Structure formats: structure tokens, C-alpha cells
Amino acid sequence: GEDVEQSLFLSVREGDSSVINCTYTDSSSTYLYWYKQEPGAGLQLLTYIFSNMDMKQDQRLTVLLNKKDKHLSLRIADTQTGDSAIYFCAESRRNQGGKLIFGQGTELSVKP
Amino acid sequence: NAGVTQTPKFQVLKTGQSMTLQCAQDMNHEYMSWYRQDPGMGLRLIHYSVGAGITDQGEVPNGYNVSRSTTEDFPLRLLSAAPSQTSVYFCASTEGQGLLGYTFGSGTRLTVV
Numbered sequence: 739g740e741d742v743e744q745s746l747f748l749s750v751r752e753g754d755s756s757v758i759n760c761t762y763t764d765s766s767s768t769y770l771y772w773y774k775q776e777p778g779a780g781l782q783l784l785t786y787i788f789s790n791m792d793m794k795q796d797q798r799l800t801v802l803l804n805k806k807d808k809h810l811s812l813r814i815a816d817t818q819t820g821d822s823a824i825y826f827c828a829e830s831r832r833n834q835g836g837k838l839i840f841g842q843g844t845e846l847s848v849k850p
Numbered sequence: 851n852a853g854v855t856q857t858p859k860f861q862v863l864k865t866g867q868s869m870t871l872q873c874a875q876d877m878n879h880e881y882m883s884w885y886r887q888d889p890g891m892g893l894r895l896i897h898y899s900v901g902a903g904i905t906d907q908g909e910v911p912n913g914y915n916v917s918r919s920t921t922e923d924f925p926l927r928l929l930s931a932a933p934s935q936t937s938v939y940f941c942a943s944t945e946g947q948g949l950l951g952y953t954f955g956s957g958t959r960l961t962v963v
Contacts, residue, residue: 769951780955781954783953838895842890843892
């Protein structure tokens, strides 16, 4: 993807918290998203945050946005083996008609 | 309400063959797009359309054509398949400028030999 960066792998133990990080470069981005992809499946929208928000919480998921540093994170509390998947962050670029630009994806492995 | 439907799910082509990947959505979404997914590279935008009759190129358009004659359908054509086009292809759609997220199809896994 163009200028959306993620680390490729993360391994945690069941019950721990997972934090997946993402950096982006386009300051015109309106919405930022987290998608989940399970093996052999398409992408499922997990959550999104508007660019004028700092934090959004949705059950076990917490999204933090630092607009100054263009840094986005996804925290999964009490991580379960069913959370093992690839997580993509993506930005919607307002000055490009809402084009969605993805990071490379972070593969989360949850060990029992 | 089927969402975004892609066909076929799997396809093997010989180098030089042409084919069309189908994508249809029943949500009356204006915006549709095609991505390819390759290991370690995330999803890269091939082509997109902001409405019937309007298409534009994404990051990696070479070797692919699209058309948008109706709101529902957005087929992706491979003109002369090459091994470098071996990938998983996803179609996605959204209303407006996608501010509330995109709906993805389940993907087409294409192998070019």
C-alpha cells in the first residue's frame, strides 16, 4: 500500500492484551479503519475512527489515534485464540474521492 | 441481501489467456473497487469506480481493464494473463465516499501457470 505501515507479525498468549500499531502519512485522511481477515476469507470491518477523535472503545477493542504523529493503534483486551487473524489498518483519503489505502497487515498469533 | 458477490472463487489460467472476474453488489452502492492481495504487501488498489459509467485507475492497473455499465456490476478483465497476476482478488463496495467502511467480497484466488 501507499505509505500506510504496519509491523508484519505479533504473537501473544491467550488472555493477554494485544496492541497492533499503524502509521499513515496523509493528513487529509477522514476515517481510519481496522479490518480483520481470517484464513481463506475476505475482510471484515472491525471498527473505525473519525479523524477528529482520539479514542474509540467497542467491547474488547480500543482504538487510539494520535493525529499529530499519524499513529493509529488497535488494542484487543483478553485476547482469545479466535482472534488469530491478519489485521489491516486502512485510511480513507478525502482528497482522493475516499480511496481506501491499506497497510501490509499484521498477522496476530494467539498461543494457548 | 447478498452483499458483494464474487465469482469464480478459484481459477487457474495459462499464460496469455484472458478472463473476467465478476463482482456484483445488491446494496445500491455507488463506489466499487478491485484490490489484489499478495503476501507481505497488503491490499493494492487496481481500479475503482465512483458510479455507473465512471472508472479510474488505482495503484496497479496495468494488465487489467474494468467497466461499470450498471450500479450493481463491476467486472475485472485480465487481457493476457501473466504469472505476476497470480494473486487473491477482492472486490469491495461502499456508499458515498466510503466513510462508514467498505463491504468486501469473499475473494477470487487466481493462479496463472
